Amino acid sequence: MTHVVATVGPACSSEEALADLLKAGVGVFRFTASKTPVDRLSVLAGTVRDLADGLDLPVELVLDLPGAKPRLTNEEYLDLAGVTELVLRFDGGPSAVTGPVPELGVSGFGPSDALPDAGDLVVVGDGEDALRIVGRSGGTCTAVPLTRNVVGIRRGVSFPGAGRSGKAQELTEYDLAGLRAVAGTPFDAVVLSFAESAGLVERARVVLRESAGTGPLPAVVAKIETAAGAAAAAEIAEAADGILLGRGDLLLDTGPVEFHAACRQVLDAARTAGRPVLVGTQLLTSLAAGWLPHRSELATVSELLEQGVAGLMLAEETAGAADPVRAVTLLNELRTRYAPTAVRTALFPRRP
Numbered sequence: 306m307t308h309v310v311a312t313v314g315p316a317c318s319s320e321e322a323l324a325d326l327l328k329a330g331v332g333v334f335r336f337t338a339s340k341t342p343v344d345r346l347s348v349l350a351g352t353v354r355d356l357a358d359g360l361d362l363p364v365e366l367v368l369d370l371p372g373a374k375p376r377l378t379n380e381e382y383l384d385l386a387g388v389t390e391l392v393l394r395f396d397g398g399p400s401a402v403t404g405p406v407p408e409l410g411v412s413g414f415g416p417s418d419a420l421p422d423a424g425d426l427v428v429v430g431d432g433e434d435a436l437r438i439v440g441r442s443g444g445t446c447t448a449v450p451l452t453r454n455v456v457g458i459r460r461g462v463s464f465p466g467a468g469r470s471g472k473a474q475e476l477t478e479y480d481l482a483g484l485r486a487v488a489g490t491p492f493d494a495v496v497l498s499f500a501e502s503a504g505l506v507e508r509a510r511v512v513l514r515e516s517a518g519t520g521p522l523p524a525v526v527a528k529i530e531t532a533a534g535a536a537a538a539a540e541i542a543e544a545a546d547g548i549l550l551g552r553g554d555l556l557l558d559t560g561p562v563e564f565h566a567a568c569r570q571v572l573d574a575a576r577t578a579g580r581p582v583l584v585g586t587q588l589l590t591s592l593a594a595g596w597l598p599h600r601s602e603l604a605t606v607s608e609l610l611e612q613g614v615a616g617l618m619l620a621e622e623t624a625g626a627a628d629p630v631r632a633v634t635l636l637n638e639l640r641t642r643y644a645p646t647a648v649r650t651a652l653f654p655r656r657p
């Protein structure tokens with residue numbers, strides 16, 4: 306059975322909204338540690354578990370650790386409408402989004418990392434927005450927005466052409482702390498972002514085992530979202546308990562032409578290794594842009610359901626969009642039509 310996975314975010318963090326999503330068919334919730342500290346997410350995950358128990362519905366809870374990625378530091382939304390120029394500071398310091406020239410800190414750049422230069426493009430999040438660098442002085446750049454959307458909280462940023470594949474992905478201090486904190490929490494699985502090798506999965510398991518003592522271990526899910534990760538999908542799938550195909554970041558790395566081939570590589574590798582695969586990002590985002598969904602999204606979701614993928618993961622559709630229940634309800638209806646197996650099996654049975 307294909308599970309409906311929802312990302313928790315501002316649009317669905319009240320108890321009422323979470324209960325509505327459970328009733329609409331969500332079987333797995335993803336909590337993103339890039340936005341909220343793990344201790345707060347653990348409390349929220351406990352609330353979801355209690356709600357599901359109260360409704361007598363099964364639920365699995367997944368903690369997504371962000372890995373190493375440059376990110377904006379803003380704690381508030383930034384509406385780009387009317388912004389003609391903004392400042393990017395690559396020292397990772399705080400952002401100031403009010404005022405005529407908003408300032409955005411960017412974290413994740415070390416002193417030896419090359420900074421973008423005049424003429425370079427900066428893509429925000431999964432490509433919702435883009436900025437063009439027009440000047441640079443030391444660690445500070447000025448940029449002009451090329452889009453007019455609202456920039457979300459602490460979105461990732463990427464630099465087309467610079468490519469992030471092949472940069473060995475070590476566990477960051479933040480991810481290590483998250484792994485150490487997961488024992489005894491309600492989380493059934495942890496997700497490692499930007500997985501490019503089986504070694505990353507194995508190192509995470511060692512940390513989990515050290516901190517869990519004799520307690521049960523959460524499953525380890527490798528999020529594959531770079532070309533290098535797709536190329537190593539076979540060995541990663543062997544090592545991990547599950548795969549999350551992160552199509553949002555993957556497109557930023559592969560570019561549009563190689564995107565489909567990389568997705569196929571990951572889906573094939575997971576199937577060969579017999580691991581559950583979740584597919585995420587921009588499955589039904591078009592629902593927020595108009596009344597009816599785009600035909601291409603409907604076709605892709607229906608085909609993935611027919612293929613029997615283990616889960617379809619909504620991100621912005623439940624975390625940030627105006628009507629999370631509508632997206633979940635549609636996905637549930639498509640599941641009934643195209644993947645009608647009623648037998649529910651847990652995605653991540655607890656490891657001893």
Ligand SMILES: Nc1ncnc2c1ncn2[C@@H]1O[C@H](COP(=O)(O)OP(=O)(O)O)[C@@H](O)[C@H]1O
Binds near residue numbers: 337458461622625
């Ligand atoms: N507090 C929040 N504010 C904004 N978005 C959130 C929040 N919590 C969760 N999200 C959702 O988390 C998803 C993943 O976030 P993240 O891993 O940081 O991706 P990105 O690198 O694209 O910013 C986004 O799709 C976003 O909708």
Ligand SMILES: C=C(OP(=O)(O)O)C(=O)O
Binds near residue numbers: 552
């Ligand atoms: C699922 C993804 O990652 P995140 O939402 O954590 O950026 C993705 O890139 O598609």
